[in-house]
Amino acid sequence: MGRLDRKIALVTGAGQGIGAAIARLFALEGATVIVSDRDEALGTRVADEIAANGGRAVFYALDVTDEAAWQRTMSWLQGEYGGLDILVNNAGVALVKSIEDTTLEQFRDVMRVNVEGVFLGIRHAIPAMTARDPSRSGTASIVNLSSVLGVQGIPDNIAYGTSKAAVRQLTKCAAIEFAERGYRIRVNAVLPAVTETPMVSREIEEWAEQGTFGTRDVAATRAAFSARVPLKRIATPEEIAYTVLFAASDESSFTTAAEYPVDGGRLAV
Ligand SMILES: NC(=O)c1ccc[n+]([C@@H]2O[C@H](COP(=O)([O-])OP(=O)(O)OC[C@H]3O[C@@H](n4cnc5c(N)ncnc54)[C@H](O)[C@@H]3O)[C@@H](O)[C@H]2O)c1
Numbered sequence: 197m198g199r200l201d202r203k204i205a206l207v208t209g210a211g212q213g214i215g216a217a218i219a220r221l222f223a224l225e226g227a228t229v230i231v232s233d234r235d236e237a238l239g240t241r242v243a244d245e246i247a248a249n250g251g252r253a254v255f256y257a258l259d260v261t262d263e264a265a266w267q268r269t270m271s272w273l274q275g276e277y278g279g280l281d282i283l284v285n286n287a288g289v290a291l292v293k294s295i296e297d298t299t300l301e302q303f304r305d306v307m308r309v310n311v312e313g314v315f316l317g318i319r320h321a322i323p324a325m326t327a328r329d330p331s332r333s334g335t336a337s338i339v340n341l342s343s344v345l346g347v348q349g350i351p352d353n354i355a356y357g358t359s360k361a362a363v364r365q366l367t368k369c370a371a372i373e374f375a376e377r378g379y380r381i382r383v384n385a386v387l388p389a390v391t392e393t394p395m396v397s398r399e400i401e402e403w404a405e406q407g408t409f410g411t412r413d414v415a416a417t418r419a420a421f422s423a424r425v426p427l428k429r430i431a432t433p434e435e436i437a438y439t440v441l442f443a444a445s446d447e448s449s450f451t452t453a454a455e456y457p458v459d460g461g462r463l464a465v
Contacts (some may be wrong), residue, residue, distance in 0.1 A: 198226025199445045202332070204277045206230040206269070208260050208317065209287025211238025213393030214341065217433035218284055218440050219243075223251030225441060227282065230273070234259035234287070260287045260313030266320040273324050280324040281332070282444045285314040285340045285363075290395050291355045292402035303355045310359035311366070314340055318370045318383070325381045334446030335380040340367050341440075342385045344459045352408050360387075364455060371453035382452040384443045389459035390421050391431040426461030 205222050209215040211233035223229045223246045231246070231253050233239035239255045246253035258269050273280050289309045291302060318338060325336035345353055346360030364385055371383035390396055403409055404417040411417055422429050439458045442448050457463045 198224070199441060199447065200225040200227035200282070203227040203281040203444075204230070204273065204279070205282035205284065205444065206232060206256075206273065206280060207284040207286055208232050208258060208313070209234075210242055211235045212242075213395055214388065214391060214433045214436050215284070215286040216242045217437040218286060219253065220246060220251075221434065221437040221441055222282070222444070223249075223253050225445075228252040228277070230254060230256050230269075232256045232258040232269070260285070260317060261308045263316055263320075266316045270320045270324045274327055279328040280321060281328065281334075281336055283317055283321045283325075283336075283338045284440060284444065285317045285338065287313055288341060288359075288395075290399050292352050292399055292406065292408070293355070294352050294406075295354050298355055306355040306359050307362075310356070311362045314363055314366050318366065322379065322381070326379055328380075334449055335382050337444045337448070338370070338381060338383040339440050339443045340383070340385045342367070342387045342455070344387050344389045344457060344462050346387065347463060350408075352403070352406055367455070368453045375452060382448070384448070384451060384454045384456065386436065386439050386443060387455055387457045387459065387463070388431060388436045389425055389457075389462045391433055391436055393433055396430070424462065425459070426465060429460065431458065431460065
């Protein structure tokens with residue numbers, strides 16, 4: 197028995213990093229996974245790899261900033277699978293820049309993906325999630341990827357930090373509205389600390405370039421990041437995926453509007 201048997205799950209930004217780890221784990225736990233990404237080559241590779249290992253996965257191209265694409269995706273899901281059980285709003289972009297160096301266009305670009313993308317996902321999932329056969333077990337579940345940087349302030353992070361704080365509020369507003377309306381859709385947020393993915397490799401290089409943590413050396417910047425975490429290391433994508441799995445599954449059936457830090461203790465200090 198898998199923890200997600202018979203579930204249909206859509207993961208955005210699943211072409212690499214945390215999203216790919218979530219897609220692989222969901223498939224191992226019995227879900228049919230829609231691996232979506234704006235990068236077709238990355239997403240197809242992950243879907244093919246899951247299928248080659250005996251899982252159920254298909255790639256579906258989706259840029260989360262494109263409302264018409266969300267509508268197409270949800271109509272396709274309803275036609276193909278009769279609805280959607282799980283949506284993981286994982287796609288996100290980072291920006292390492294001081295306030296003076298962040299242009300309005302760059303600020304808006306981050307908001308478009310990290311905030312509008314999550315809003316559109318929540319909004320357009322409603323018909324596909326409420327259309328689920330009522331005899332199906334459990335509730336539908338939306339899991340949004342926020343960040344510890346949506347709680348804590350650090351330098352050179354104005355756009356990303358603000359966007360991830362907004363994801364926490366999108367989560368709470370949607371969760372409460374759905375509960376009040378009697379929709380069977382739970383909404384929760386996961387807040388990772390720094391996790392070993394292509395996004396973070398790029399970020400660490402940029403923090404080093406800017407000397408944000410008092411050094412221009414990449415290895416020393418990476419060490420400075422790890423030192424800020426009580427568990428003294430960077431997370432693996434799989435460690436984030438396991439908490440997303442819990443929030444997505446019926447095991448968390450009484451949990452909505454919650455925030456799960458997966459941060460090696462970082463938010464407690
Ligand atoms: N890595 C970390 O340390 C960390 C920490 C906290 C939160 N997060 C969050 O976790 C999520 C995943 O991060 P990651 O580190 O795996 O990132 P990543 O950059 O390694 O991968 C992101 C994926 O999203 C896709 N993507 C980007 N914009 C998109 C769009 N508009 N539409 C569809 N797909 C798009 C990319 O093609 C890529 O495959 C993000 O929301 C990120 O903010 C990451």
